Amino acid sequence: MNNIQQTLSIIKPDAVERNLSEEIKNEFKNNNFDILKEKKVKISKSEAEKFYQVHQTKPFYNDLCEYLSSGPIVVMILERNEAVTENRKLMGATDPTKAEEGTLRKKFGISIDKNSVHGSDSLENAKKEIDFFFKD
Numbered sequence: 117m118n119n120i121q122q123t124l125s126i127i128k129p130d131a132v133e134r135n136l137s138e139e140i141k142n143e144f145k146n147n148n149f150d151i152l153k154e155k156k157v158k159i160s161k162s163e164a165e166k167f168y169q170v171h172q173t174k175p176f177y178n179d180l181c182e183y184l185s186s187g188p189i190v191v192m193i194l195e196r197n198e199a200v201t202e203n204r205k206l207m208g209a210t211d212p213t214k215a216e217e218g219t220l221r222k223k224f225g226i227s228i229d230k231n232s233v234h235g236s237d238s239l240e241n242a243k244k245e246i247d248f249f250f251k252d
């Protein structure tokens with residue numbers, strides 16, 4: 117049975133800076149994701165703090181927010197069957213050194229911070245994250 121979902125994907129500053137956006141977008145398309153909307157933006161540190169609010173008690177929160185606001189990012193709404201889970205599978209483990217062969221973070225990630233892509237971790241967060249970037 118089909119369960120078409122939408123999820124939010126971010127191509128992070130390390131990947132945009134290395135001109136990997138088109139290659140990463142093609143990976144999504146080749147894995148049956150439709151890119152419904154996309155835009156390239158640069159967010160402020162306070163916007164990053166809001167976006168990553170769920171991590172505010174974590175020791176890496178400040179660095180994470182500094183990093184996401186350090187350069188342009190590409191944000192996209194991805195759609196396919198089971199989009200949330202399938203995107204997380206395609207991205208691989210958060211730490212690129214632990215990510216499986218063939219995953220985006222294994223292919224493109226540099227470190228746990230500079231791990232090239234973000235994807236929503238649940239359907240509930242996907243809705244919140246899509247709203248965050250594409251409300252209007």
Ligand code: CMP
Binds near residue numbers: 171180228235
């Ligand atoms: P992301 O999927 O964007 O969600 C939160 C980010 O925090 C994560 O990817 C990592 O890039 C970053 N991060 C940095 N340190 C850690 C850590 N120790 N555990 C999990 N995420 C971390």
